[in-house]
Amino acid sequence: MDKRTKILYGILLAGAVIAPFVGGYPLFLMSALCFALFACAFNLLIGFTGLLSFGHAMFFGMAAYFCGHAAKVWGLTPELAVLIGTAGAAAMGYLVGWLAVRRQGIYFAMVTLALSQMVYFICVQAPFTGAEDGLQNVPRGKAFGLINLQSTPHDPLFGVIPVSDDIVMYYFVLALFLLGFGVIYRAIYSPFGQVLKSIRENEPRALSLGYDVDKYKLMAFVLSAALAGMAGALKALSVGAASLTDVSWQMSGEVVLMTLLGGMGTILGPVLGATTIITMQNYLAGFGSWVTIIMGVTFVVCVLAFRRGIVGEIAYRLKR
Amino acid sequence: MSTDYILETQHLTKEFRGFTAVDGVNLKIVRGSIHALIGPNGAGKTTVFNLLTKFLPVTAGRIIYNGRDITAEKPAQIARRGVIRSFQISAVFPHLTVMENVRVALQRKLGTSFHFWKSDASLTHLNDRAMQLLDEVDLTRFADIETVALPYGRKRALEIATTLAVDPELMLLDEPTQGMGHEDVGRVVELIRKVSANRSVLMVEHNMSVVANLCDTITVLARGAVLAEGPYAEVSKNPQVLEAYVGSSEMEIV
Numbered sequence: 001m002d003k004r005t006k007i008l009y010g011i012l013l014a015g016a017v018i019a020p021f022v023g024g025y026p027l028f029l030m031s032a033l034c035f036a037l038f039a040c041a042f043n044l045l046i047g048f049t050g051l052l053s054f055g056h057a058m059f060f061g062m063a064a065y066f067c068g069h070a071a072k073v074w075g076l077t078p079e080l081a082v083l084i085g086t087a088g089a090a091a092m093g094y095l096v097g098w099l100a101v102r103r104q105g106i107y108f109a110m111v112t113l114a115l116s117q118m119v120y121f122i123c124v125q126a127p128f129t130g131a132e133d134g135l136q137n138v139p140r141g142k143a144f145g146l147i148n149l150q151s152t153p154h155d156p157l158f159g160v161i162p163v164s165d166d167i168v169m170y171y172f173v174l175a176l177f178l179l180g181f182g183v184i185y186r187a188i189y190s191p192f193g194q195v196l197k198s199i200r201e202n203e204p205r206a207l208s209l210g211y212d213v214d215k216y217k218l219m220a221f222v223l224s225a226a227l228a229g230m231a232g233a234l235k236a237l238s239v240g241a242a243s244l245t246d247v248s249w250q251m252s253g254e255v256v257l258m259t260l261l262g263g264m265g266t267i268l269g270p271v272l273g274a275t276t277i278i279t280m281q282n283y284l285a286g287f288g289s290w291v292t293i294i295m296g297v298t299f300v301v302c303v304l305a306f307r308r309g310i311v312g313e314i315a316y317r318l319k320r
Numbered sequence: 321m322s323t324d325y326i327l328e329t330q331h332l333t334k335e336f337r338g339f340t341a342v343d344g345v346n347l348k349i350v351r352g353s354i355h356a357l358i359g360p361n362g363a364g365k366t367t368v369f370n371l372l373t374k375f376l377p378v379t380a381g382r383i384i385y386n387g388r389d390i391t392a393e394k395p396a397q398i399a400r401r402g403v404i405r406s407f408q409i410s411a412v413f414p415h416l417t418v419m420e421n422v423r424v425a426l427q428r429k430l431g432t433s434f435h436f437w438k439s440d441a442s443l444t445h446l447n448d449r450a451m452q453l454l455d456e457v458d459l460t461r462f463a464d465i466e467t468v469a470l471p472y473g474r475k476r477a478l479e480i481a482t483t484l485a486v487d488p489e490l491m492l493l494d495e496p497t498q499g500m501g502h503e504d505v506g507r508v509v510e511l512i513r514k515v516s517a518n519r520s521v522l523m524v525e526h527n528m529s530v531v532a533n534l535c536d537t538i539t540v541l542a543r544g545a546v547l548a549e550g551p552y553a554e555v556s557k558n559p560q561v562l563e564a565y566v567g568s569s570e571m572e573i574v
Contacts, residue, residue: 183437191427191443192436198424201413208373208411209425209486210399211433219434 012268016174026166030238032278033177034231039258039270040184041227046256047265048188049220050200054109055096055116056228056255059089061247062119063229064236068135069128071237078141078149082176082233089229090222092119097221101214104203113249120247134243138236140165143172149237173234180227185267187223196220228255257295261302263309272311326351326490326520327372327403332381334367334544341367343544344381349490349537354512354521356531359541360564365524366408368541369492372522373405374398385490402489408498410475412482414468418459421467421478422450425485450485457481457511473504480511491515493523497530509534532556540564 001009016033020026038060045051067085070076076084100111123129130136140149149169187193198206199213207213236242245251254277262273277295284291306313327349334342342364349355357365370376372383374395383391390398399405413421426446432438454460457477462470470478476496483491496512497505509530512521525531531538531552538555540547542564548555555561 186439187436189440190436190438191430191432191440192434192438194420194424194427194440194443195433197416198413201415202411204375204407205411205413206424207375207395208399208405208407209482210396210404210428212394212396216434219436223436 013178020167020170026164026170027238028278028282030166030170030173031235032275033173034235034238035255035258035274035278036271037177037180037234038228038231039255039262039274040181041224041231042255043259043264043266043270044184044187044224044227045220046259047269048193048200049196049217050203051101051217051221052105052109052256053100053112053221053224053252054256055112055114055119055249055252056224057247057249057251058096058116058119059093059225059228060232060235060251060255061123061242061244062092063089063232064242064246065123065129065135066229067233068138068236068242071141072135072138073128075139076141078143078172078237081141081237082230085233085236086226086230089232090226093222093225093229094218097218097225101217101221113252116247116249116252120244120249123244123247129242129244132244134241135236136241138240138242140169140237140240147172169238173238176230176234180230181271183223184227187220188267192216192219257299260309261299263312263315266309266311266315269309269311273309276310323348324351325349326386327522328384329372330382330384332368332371332383333379334364334371334376335379341544342371345541345544345546347539347546349520349522351520352518353536354516354523354534356535356538357522357524357541358526358528358531358538359547362543363541364544365541366494367544369405369494369524372398372492373403399486402487403492404483404486404488404490405492406479406483406494406496408494410472411479412467412470412475414466416467417464418467418470418478419447419450419454419463422453422482422485423447425482426450428486453481453485454478456484456514458507473500473507476500476504476508477511480508480515484515488519490520490522493521493525495524495526497525497527505530528556 019029042056045053063085066088067081070081070084071078096112096115100108103111124131142148147168149172150165195206195211195216199216203213232246258273258277259270261276262271263269280295281291284294287294308316325348329345329347332342332345333340345368357368359365367376371378374393378391382389385401385403390401413424416424423443423446426449427433427443432442451460451463454463457480459474459478459481462474467478497508500508505527512534535552537549538552539549540555540561547564548558548561
């Protein structure tokens with residue numbers, strides 16, 4: 001990492017830390033972070049391994065249910081509930097990946113889509129998801145049994161700055177986001193990441209050099225599924241609900257859109273892409289169903305004008 | 321005294337839905353030799369490569385490498401045994417740097433390739449070896465550029481450096497001089513001669529002057545079957561071989 005990049009990361013981190021005190025609604029910020037992590041996890045596959053999964057909502061959504069169930073029914077602390085969501089998504093990722101990595105290109109995408117549709121219909125029927133109603137009133141509980149994330153008045157910070165429960169929850173989400181982002185960053189710049197990139201670049205060649213490419217793809221798939229699950233689990237805790245929207249194919253499509261918009265194969269692209277989409281959905285909510293059309297147009301314009309995505313395009317311009 | 325063969329095929333056959341692409345081929349590659357596989361278009365040369373490296377499953381027959389039957393093994397396993405192939409089109413990793421291309425091949429032996437929690441700084445000690453290999457193919461000054469920017473001939477040279485990085489016992493080269501200008505052909509031929517010093521090479525090649533001055537043994541394939549085998553002087557006078565090539569402008573039998 002060169003100096004300029006370090007400074008950029010420093011600024012972004014500082015921005016994220018002070019965001020709720022300079023006008024950012026904590027609930028909005030949390031949701032942006034969750035989707036940013038989701039998109040980063042997805043990007044590990046499409047941007048660094050060359051695999052287009054069209055069913056990633058199954059990991060995001062199922063982890064939301066797992067986490068919600070653990071927090072609400074079993075009464076576990078939030079960090080354990082998130083862990084259960086993440087582990088559940090990883091296990092699902094292993095099964096789905098094991099089946100999907102045997103196929104390439106569009107067939108890979110179709111296998112993931114088909115399996116995620118199956119998961120969706122199981123969620124519609126299964127008792128523990130609450131079907132159309134979803135899993136409501138998921139409690140945030142006390143992090144590590146100590147820090148209450150929910151609805152108790154907190155003492156003002158330094159005696160003057162008011163701290164709501166949402167702000168405390170925001171920092172919980174931010175901490176876990178940073179952990180997930182760190183894992184992805186490390187994986188991309190690791191010996192494993194080098195092999196993934198070589199598979200993305202030329203799979204038969206990687207195979208002919210003696211790399212068992214299916215095993216590497218499976219490992220990447222499980223990592224990606226686990227972190228997508230972590231994002232879904234955090235989302236369930238921050239909004240206090242898990243619903244069918246989280247496992248729907250539209251959600252799988254949205255994460256593709258976020259990643260492409262921000263720039264696939266870049267580190268910060270998915271973060272920016274997710275933030276942009278969430279911002280649009282939030283602030284344009286007044287337009288009702290026109291939001292979809294505005295987003296569609298934005299997406300088309302972006303793909304036509306800078307197909308590397310926002311961050312990809314900036315990086316390209318800087319390099320020249 | 322029996323000859324030492326590094327690779328042998330026994331009645332190697334590949335059928336695609338009733339069409340026999342490779343028909344009972346018996347190949348014997350002498351250890352330390354450069355062996356050419358030639359033949360008209362569609363003779364099954366690349367299919368043989370795909371079978372030897374298990375990129376395609378074998379319909380019938382056996383592949384024996386270093387005295388061991390490897391017919392049932394997977395592509396990555398065969399590669400780890402030291403049989404490394406190249407491809408007809410250049411096989412590089414276009415968006416990695418030239419040096420990283422070679423390093424990816426080197427890092428496999430470290431056994432840390434699944435370690436996603438380790439920094440890639442743990443690979444920097446391989447840089448020197450990678451640079452050495454690049455030096456062998458005269459690419460040192462391109463080390464830090466993105467591979468996609470290399471001219472075609474250089475990409476093929478890089479491919480050879482990458483192949484050497486895994487220290488193969490048997491190199492399978494699929495048309496290493498295809499699509500190259502005169503100078504590049506000369507450079508690649510010298511390169512192949514140099515790197516074949518203590519290993520065996522099986523190559524598919526259309527350029528007969530390359531075959532004539534580089535290869536020890538030549539196997540001619542036609543319609544999936546072996547038509548002739550022997551040194552260049554002998555094979556090039558074989559009436560059956562001449563007949564198979566009649567009307568084909570690709571081959572100038574001298």
